[in-house]
Amino acid sequence: MIVDVHTHTPQYRDPVPPEQVVMQHAWRPDRAVKATVCWEEYLAAQAPAEKSIVFQIAWHPGEWEDRLSGQPAGDKSWYQRPDGRGNLNDATATFVRAHPDRLIGFMALHPHDAHCLDELERCRTELGLRGIKLGANYQNFDPLEPRALAIYERAQRYGLPILFHQGTSPVRNAPIRFAHPLLMDEIAARYPDLKIIMAHMGHPWQVDTCVVIRKHPNVYADISATFYRPFSFWEQLIKATEWNVLDKLLLGSDFPVATVQETIDGLRRVNQVVEGTRLPRVPEEAIEAIIHRDALALLGLG
Numbered sequence: 001m002i003v004d005v006h007t008h009t010p011q012y013r014d015p016v017p018p019e020q021v022v023m024q025h026a027w028r029p030d031r032a033v034k035a036t037v038c039w040e041e042y043l044a045a046q047a048p049a050e051k052s053i054v055f056q057i058a059w060h061p062g063e064w065e066d067r068l069s070g071q072p073a074g075d076k077s078w079y080q081r082p083d084g085r086g087n088l089n090d091a092t093a094t095f096v097r098a099h100p101d102r103l104i105g106f107m108a109l110h111p112h113d114a115h116c117l118d119e120l121e122r123c124r125t126e127l128g129l130r131g132i133k134l135g136a137n138y139q140n141f142d143p144l145e146p147r148a149l150a151i152y153e154r155a156q157r158y159g160l161p162i163l164f165h166q167g168t169s170p171v172r173n174a175p176i177r178f179a180h181p182l183l184m185d186e187i188a189a190r191y192p193d194l195k196i197i198m199a200h201m202g203h204p205w206q207v208d209t210c211v212v213i214r215k216h217p218n219v220y221a222d223i224s225a226t227f228y229r230p231f232s233f234w235e236q237l238i239k240a241t242e243w244n245v246l247d248k249l250l251l252g253s254d255f256p257v258a259t260v261q262e263t264i265d266g267l268r269r270v271n272q273v274v275e276g277t278r279l280p281r282v283p284e285e286a287i288e289a290i291i292h293r294d295a296l297a298l299l300g301l302g
């Protein structure tokens with residue numbers, strides 16, 4: 001079973017109109033990324049994953065325009081899609097319902113929304129979304145503030161895993177300190193039954209991520225969007241090897257940033273960067289175990 005725990009809901013059901021195509025050149029050092037995609041492109045990029053977790057992120061109303069397009073902010077509801085076409089969580093649920101055999105949807109929430117817990121209940125009971133995506137740096141909230149803790153408490157109660165964006169990002173007004181992996185230690189200590197996925201192994205603080213997932217049984221890390229920095233990638237997996245946490249690593253693509261096959265190929269090539277040296281190698285069987293790990297069982301979603 002190959003599971004991709006980290007993908008973003010495509011913005012378009014039908015092929016993206018040419019004038020809406022956005023190419024991102026800063027996301028990866030090795031190639032540009034087509035940031036606007038349709039359902040078909042998403043599904044093609046997910047092969048060979050049998051199951052994929054898919055979600056969006058709830059920007060602060062008004063801020064998405066500032067951040068993504070540079071245009072002045074208008075009046076927005078908390079979960080409005082960037083293009084104004086309805087609610088983020090409805091869009092994810094619609095996509096998941098069209099492909100229930102392949103997709104598991106997580107909800108986007110913003111702890112500063114006064115009705116955030118109502119949206120959580122609606123997503124859980126009406127939309128069938130089975131986890132939560134948060135990115136405190138992008139969403140500009142303190143991960144330890146009471147409004148955020150209220151979400152974790154509810155998530156723990158209902159067995160909703162939370163995937164947190166971790167580590168840096170190129171978004172200028174996203175405070176990096178809100179996504180530092182060591183904060184997860186405090187959250188995991190307060191909510192020991194909460195299932196947490198730390199995205200991107202907390203890049204570039206991968207060793208901090210290793211020590212957090214090492215001590216908390218219900219905290220995992222995904223390796224999404226890390227293989228295309230080959231030296232850092234090798235180093236992070238060697239650190240995971242030495243800290244004995246390779247079994248806590250989950251496969252993720254961060255599509256549209258990368259495809260599942262690219263991510264798998266990157267994993268299998270991890271030792272190439274040290275070929276011909278005496279530097280340690282990531283065990284091949286551990287690499288295959290990451291690729292085939294049943295993340296859904298570990299997250300209580302099986």
Ligand SMILES: [Zn+2]
Binds near residue numbers: 008254
């Ligand atoms: Zn992502």
